[in-house]
Amino acid sequence: MLAWRVIRPGSGLACVSDPLPSPSEGELLLRVKACGVCRTDLHIADGDLPPHRPRVVPGHEVVGTVVRAAEGFAAGDRVGVAWLRGTCGRCRYCLRGAENLCPSSIYTGWDADGGYAEYCTVPAAYAHRLPPGYSDAELAPLLCAGIIGYRALRRASVPAGGTLGIYGFGGSAHLTAQVALARGITVHVITRDAGARALALDLGVATARGTASVPPEPLDSAILFAPAGELVLPALAALGRGGTLAVAGIHLSDIPPLNYQRHLFQERRLCSVTANTRKDAADFLRFAGEHRLRVTSKRYPLDAADRALADLAADRVTGAAVLLA
Numbered sequence: 333m334l335a336w337r338v339i340r341p342g343s344g345l346a347c348v349s350d351p352l353p354s355p356s357e358g359e360l361l362l363r364v365k366a367c368g369v370c371r372t373d374l375h376i377a378d379g380d381l382p383p384h385r386p387r388v389v390p391g392h393e394v395v396g397t398v399v400r401a402a403e404g405f406a407a408g409d410r411v412g413v414a415w416l417r418g419t420c421g422r423c424r425y426c427l428r429g430a431e432n433l434c435p436s437s438i439y440t441g442w443d444a445d446g447g448y449a450e451y452c453t454v455p456a457a458y459a460h461r462l463p464p465g466y467s468d469a470e471l472a473p474l475l476c477a478g479i480i481g482y483r484a485l486r487r488a489s490v491p492a493g494g495t496l497g498i499y500g501f502g503g504s505a506h507l508t509a510q511v512a513l514a515r516g517i518t519v520h521v522i523t524r525d526a527g528a529r530a531l532a533l534d535l536g537v538a539t540a541r542g543t544a545s546v547p548p549e550p551l552d553s554a555i556l557f558a559p560a561g562e563l564v565l566p567a568l569a570a571l572g573r574g575g576t577l578a579v580a581g582i583h584l585s586d587i588p589p590l591n592y593q594r595h596l597f598q599e600r601r602l603c604s605v606t607a608n609t610r611k612d613a614a615d616f617l618r619f620a621g622e623h624r625l626r627v628t629s630k631r632y633p634l635d636a637a638d639r640a641l642a643d644l645a646a647d648r649v650t651g652a653a654v655l656l657a
Contacts, residue, residue: 335449336637337387341379345390345448345638353445355453361400362411362454366468367447368393368503369632369640369653370476371559372415375583376442377641384443391447391655392440393475394454395468402456410468412460412617413447414475415439416607432483432607439607448637450657460613463621470627473503473652474620475613481508481555482616484580484605488553490517497521497551499567500558501528501540503652504580506628508555509535511616514623520547522567523558527650531628546570555580561587568595568602576601629654 333352336345355361373390375381394413401407419426419434426434440446440454462471481504490496496512498505501523509519513536521532521540529540539548543563550572556563559581565588567577579602590596628651632640640653 333450334634335389335445337389338377338383339387341377341383345377345641347635347638350449352451353453355400355402358402358457359453359455360398360402360405360411360459362394362396362413362452363399364394364396364447364450364452364657365410366395366472366657367391367655368472368476369637369644369655370503371644372476372582373441373448374641374645380583381442384439385445388442389445389447389449389452390441391449392442393472393477394440394447394452395462395471395475396447396452399451404456405459410462411454412462412471412475413440413452413454414458414460414479414608414613415441416610417444417458418455429609429611432609432612437607448634448655450634458610460617463617465621465624466627469629469631469654469656472654473507473627473629474617474625477504477652478507478620478625479608479613479616480504480580480605482511482619483608483612484508484555484578485511486612487576487578487603487605488555489576490553493517494552495520495547495549497547497554497567497570499523499554499556499563500560501525501532502557502649505555505557506531506535506651507625509537510623510625511619513537520549520551522547525647525650531650535626551575554578557581559584561585564602565590565595568600571600573598574600576603578603578605580605627652631656
C-alpha cells in the first residue's frame with residue numbers, strides 16, 4: 333500500500349510502499365477513504381513535537397471502511413478515527429472521566445501509524461460512528477478539528493448569549509464558530525488571512541478583523557487556535573471581567589511576559605486544551621448530525637500529502653485540508 337512516513341523529523345514526508353497493517357486483537361482494519369491534514373501533523377513532521385514512534389505515518393482525522401471487523405463493528409461499516417487512540421482506563425484521570433489527561437494515553441499518527449496511507453488500524457473501543465448526510469471529505473475534519481474545537485468551546489466557558497473571540501481561523505475554528513453561532517453566541521474573529529476573514533463573515537460571525545485589530549466589544553470568552561504565543565496577551569486583554577481564554581493547540585510558540593493588572597486581574601482565566609475524551613467526540617458528532625455544519629476544505633489526492641502539508645504550513649489553505657485515497 334502507499335503510505336507517507338516521517339523518516340526524519342524536520343525533513344518532511346517520504347512516500348513509501350508498505351505491506352498492509354495487521355490489526356491486533358480488538359482492532360479494526362480500515363480502508364482509508366479520507367484523512368484530514370491537521371497542524372499537529374505538521375508539528376510532528378517538523379519535529380516541534382518529540383517523535384514517539386520512529387517512521388510514523390501521520391494523520392488522525394480518518395474516515396474509513398471496515399475491512400476486518402472487531403467487536404461492535406461489521407465489514408463495510410464507515411467509521412472514524414480520531415487523535416485519542418488508547419488510555420489505561422484505571423488511573424485517577426480515566427476514573428473521573430478525564431481520560432484525555434491519562435498519563436498512559438496514546439495517539440493516532442504519533443504513537444501509532446495514522447491515516448496518510450491506504451489502510452490503517454484502530455482499536456474498536458476508540459473508533460467512532462459517524463453522522464449521516466456528510467461525504468467522506470466533509471467528515472474527516474470533524475474528527476479532530478471539530479472535536480478539539482468543541483472541547484475548546486467547552487473549556488472557554490462562554491455564558492449563554494455571550495461573546496466569543498476566535499484567534500486564528502483555520503480548519504478547527506471555522507467549525508467551532510458554527511457551533512457557537514448555533515448556540516446564540518456572538519462571534520468575533522481575529523486572523524491575519526483575508527480569505528479566512530471572508531469565510532468567517534460568510535458563515536455569519538459578527539466581525540472579522542486582522543491581527544493588529546481588537547474586537548469591537550469586551551469578550552466573555554476567547555479561543556486561540558493559531559500556534560502563536562504572542563497572541564495570548566492581546567486575547568487576554570480583550571476579555572471582559574471574569575473572561576476565559578482557552579488555548580486550543582498542542583504546540584504554541586513562547587508567550588511574552590504577562591502584566592498581571594492588564595492581562596489577568598479581574599478574574600480573567602487562561603487555560604489549555606489537551607486532546608479529547610471519547611465523550612467529547614460522541615457529543616460533537618451527535619451535534620453535527622443534528623446541525624448540518626458547512627465544512628470548507630481543500631482536497632488533495634493521497635499521493636500529494638507532502639504538498640498538502642506544505643500548503644498548510646504556508647497558510648495556503650482556507651478551512652481544512654483533506655487527503656482522498
